[in-house]
Amino acid sequence: MRSGGVVWSGQWVADRLGVGLEGDARLTELLGLALRRNPKRAHLLVSNVLGKHVPQRPSTVYGTGADLGRRVRALLGEGAAARAVVLGYAETATGLGHAVADGLGLAPYLHSTRRAVAGVAPVGGFEEEHSHATSHLLLPEDPALLAGDGPLVLVDDEFSTGRTVLNTIAALHARFPRERYVVVALVDMRGARDRGRLTEFAAELGARVDLVALATGTVSLPEGVLERGRELVARYEAEAGRRRGGDGLPGPAHGSGAQPRETATGTDRLGRDGDRPRWRGPAVPNRVELDWPAGLPDGGRHGFTPAHRARLDAALPQMAARVRAALPQDASRVLVLGNEELMYAPLRIARALEPALAEVRFSTTTRSPVLPVDDPGYAIRSRITFPAHDAPADGPGERYAYNVADGRFDAIVTVVDSTGDTPELHAPGGLLDVLGAHTPHVLLAVIPSYVPPEAASPMPEPLRGPAFSSYEPEDVGWLLQDLSAVELEAPTEEREEAIQSGGAHYAESLPVEYQPSERYQQLYRSALDASATRIARAVGTVTETVLAERSPRPVLVSLARAGTPVGVLMRRWARHAHGLDLPHYAVSIVRGRGIDRNALRWLAAHHDPADVVFVDGWTGKGAITRELADALADFEGFDPRMAVLADPGHCVETYGTRDDFLIPSACLNSTVSGLISRTVLRDDLVGPQDFHGAKFYRELAGADVSRSFLDAVTARFAEAEPDVAADVKELAAADRTPTWAGWAAVERIAAAHGIDDVNLVKPGVGETTRVLLRRVPWKILAQRGAGADLAHVRLLAEQRGVPVEEVDGLPYSCVGLIHPRYTRAATGADGKAVASR
The missing domain is CATH 3.30.1330.30 (Ribosomal protein L30/S12)
Incomplete structure (x- = not known):
């Protein structure tokens, strides 16, 4: 079957098994055919517009779903459409259902999931009878999402027998009865018996059930097709096993015994077309920071509201710009690859990228095993196989990506949620490694996995000395996680190269701790003796300014680690001068990635955010000052105005001095900061509910001067008091507006x-x-x-x-x-x- 000289991507199966599509003329445009190992149904209808198995233009994928949503809105009328809720099916239709909800208008969206989430109670579940993975859960954050009386719109990629949808409606209707249901699918492929079953079902239910589809038809299945399909799959899989690890060259053309086409590891690196470049090794993944809006769900697993949609729409241009900036300038053919149920967010990002690139395609990985055959008349031309990397409830297993192999794309942008950003993703033979065998550029974008607040694990308590840091327990509580057992240090030259090349962020590793010579230590001691009174004066000045202008009982929150000695000294001044016992915590902030959001949530849960005063040691050009202000924009109640000991950059209005003088705590690293390292933010170590990390260098206790530094400055407090009083009075009358x-x-x-x-x-x-x-x-x-x-x-x-x-x-x-x-x-x-x- 050809159209305009193009072979139909179901012809190979049709020729061998006699399977055919009958009905609307659009069916062969919308669908191809493939084979899979399944005891209930050997053939697979492969959608060309779903964005799952076949890479497609994101505007086509999204536009198809949105158009179906507009058809539903026309069917329901504006009044009923305004009360509708949309439910999509995992994994295949999660993105389609979300696009339908967008086209419908202001409809909240929920999709079923195969990922159990601790702390979220299911409000329902059902089985998918013909699927290789059957259990579906419904985990809305708001259980009332499905309890309204408006229409329920159920979306799947195809309506083959209708049993799964009918089972779902029956289960939900028993708990949340309503008068109307609309079933939406790309294609309606039911036979006459199944069509009659839907009519009978609606009558028994006492509700109206409508169906909306792009095309209607049936699949003709000759007698014995299941057995012959099994034999064909077994024969070709055996051939693929013999060929695996070979040269990976394409098999003969359509109709002449085409070969199975699979890459199971990252060893096959030959481009398929002669005019495309070849490369010698796997691409090194380059992480792209999307700056995903805080608290925005990554999809519809727990519900997605119109307000969520508005936030995503506003953020998409900037996220797409970040991805484009990370791509090679000469990349013209780019695939955005979603991950199983995570379809909608990558789809929207891909669609936002389209105007900036010559060619953008979208597809996702899947758990569905399909036989690959390299023939233009077959829908699945190639398959890459890799281990599951999101700790699935059904245990480890294989996952797949189809039609993405062999140099078709100049770059592949892999989008996963943070639950799936695991060591398995990055390991040899993992998804990133395997993709690197088929494209010269692999990018990784990670979207935070959304967990409803009430389901989130209880936040840990702050770490304190002596178990973590050499400070007294009351000096500071570290809102960090202890990574002392992890090897994070790298040679300075290697770190610099990785940072400047874009291969790594500075917060993903630690420099080797500098061990000062005796000569250098003597300079430190001399500097401390010479400047202790000056530091005490600046500490007193900034503390008194905070007490007078910000809060009578501030909560000091230092930016670890340079700000932490200053925070401890400010706490000591408040106790010395006023008898106050101020709480003090240390949090992580990372240039380019923001402040630790979980630490902010902990602070908001335990203190009034209006009392929090962020403290740092000094300003340079003001990059961290700006980072803090940007990071706090998403959190209500926190004051972004930072307090520092010294402000030579004229970046803040609360400071002890604006002189650029030596603060001895800057001379050393951890040995003057409680033996705590710089903070670490790396996705394989810091999960969505974790604090940022740091190391406690217990082995450096012999060189530790953290307490002696504090004691030396504290001993000068009384001497500094007269100057502090004068400085505070002068600052109160001065124009301290930052000039940058x-x-x-x-x-x-x-x-x-x-x-x-x-x-x-x-x-x-x-x-x-x-x-x-x-x-x-x-x-x-x-x-x-x-x-x-x-x-x-x-x-x-x-x-x-x-x-x-x-x-x-x-x-x-x-x-x-x-x-x-x-x-x-x-x-x-x-x-x-x-x-x-």
Whole structure:
């Protein structure tokens, strides 16, 4: 059967088994045929517009569903449509049902699921009789979602016998009776007997049941087709087993004994077409941060309301822009690959990408095993196989992606929810690895798995010393999880290369802890002795300003870890000057990824958000200040105005000083911060309900100066009191509006040194020290004439072979520059890694 010279993608099965489609002329346009191992039905109707097995234009997939929704709205009328609820079937129709709900209008949406969610009680369930995986659960966040009396619209990809839909209606009607149901499918393929059953069922139920479909017909099945289908599947699967791991070249053309076509591992890397590039190894997945709106469900598993839809619509352009920016500029053929039940969100992202790319296709992985045959007259041309990676309730097993193999796409954007972002996803032979054998670029986007708040696991209590950190238990509660047993450290040069190349985020690993020399430790001790009174004065000033202007009993929340010593000192000042015992917690904030949302939820559950004051050590150019303000936009009640010890960047209005002077706690790493590492945010370690992570370096206890630093500054509180009183009075009358002068200065410095990324310019003593301790510096700019405040900077620069340039008119004491486009391969004569352009 050909149309315009194109072979129908069901012809191979029709020729061998005599299976045919009869009915509307559109059937062969909408459907192809394939074979599968199933004791109840060997053939499979493969939709060309569903976006499951066959990659299709996302506008076609979404538009098809939305158009069906508009037909339902016309059938029901505006009044009834406004009260309708839409229910889609997992896994195949989760995206279709959601698109139908969009086309219907302001209809809430729910889809069945095969994923049990702890803490969410099912309001119903049913079995899918002909399926390979049968149990469906209904897990609405709001049990009343299905309890209304408006029409219930049930959506599946095909209506073959109708038994599953009738079973669902019967079960729901017994609990939530209503007067009207509408069944929606892409195709209605019932035989005469099944059509009569629906009429009888509606009469017995005492309700009206309508059906809306794009096309209507039947499948003609000759006698003995099931047995012959089983034999054919067995023969071709045996052939695939013999060929697996071979060259993967296509078999003979249609009608001449085409070969099975499968790739079970990431070893087959040959492009199919001669004009397409070939590559030697699997693509390295590049993670794309979507910035998915906080609290927005990832789909309809627990219900999706019109308000949710409005939030998603508003966020889609920016999310699509992030994906486009992460794709290679020359990528013209891109597949967005959803994941089993996660169809709707990837579909909407793919649709938003269409205007920006020459060709975008959409499909999803599936648990449905289908025989692949490389023939243009067969619907499933290729299959990749990989282990399940979302801890399914039915245990480990194989999963599949169809028609995506062998260089068809320049890039594949894999979209999973965070429940599925597991080690199995990233392991050799896992989905990402296998996809990397068939495209030069693999991107990974992770959407947070939505869990209804009442079902979420109870949040853990803060970690405290001495079990976690060398601080006293009352000094600080760490809203973190302990990752001390995980190997996270990587050589500085490797980290820098990965960070700048986009292969990894800086928060996914830790630098090796710097072990100071005796000379450096002596500089630290001298700096502390010289600056302790100045620090005490700044601590008193910022604490008194907070008490006077923000809250009489503030909840101090320091940004771990640079802000934590300052938070402890502010707590000590409040107790010294006013007898107050202020609560103090430390939370993680990560540039580019925001603040720990679970930590914010914990704070909101235990304190009035209006009393929370976020504390940091100092400002540089103000990147974290902006990150904090952006992150808090999604949370009501929290004040984004940060309090810092020193604000040389003029980024905040609550500070102890705006001088860029040496804060000795910036000289060291964990050994002056309670032996706690920088915070870590990595999806395989930090789940959707977890706090960000950090390590407790117990083994460094012998070098720990955390308490002695606090004690040295606290001992100067009384000496600093007169100056604090004067400073607070002066600040109360001053215009402290942030000018962001530091950011402007950084942009000028970056331009003067040919640096495109301002994140590679680290202004101020504290940030420059961090560059020398953790990154691969290019050079240091020092204010000409700067004295003892920069002694430790000069020593570190000397030890690392980094030049220090004296500069006039620098708005900071010093600035550290990280060279752009650093490569590990560039080394100096002494073998040490250096920056190169």
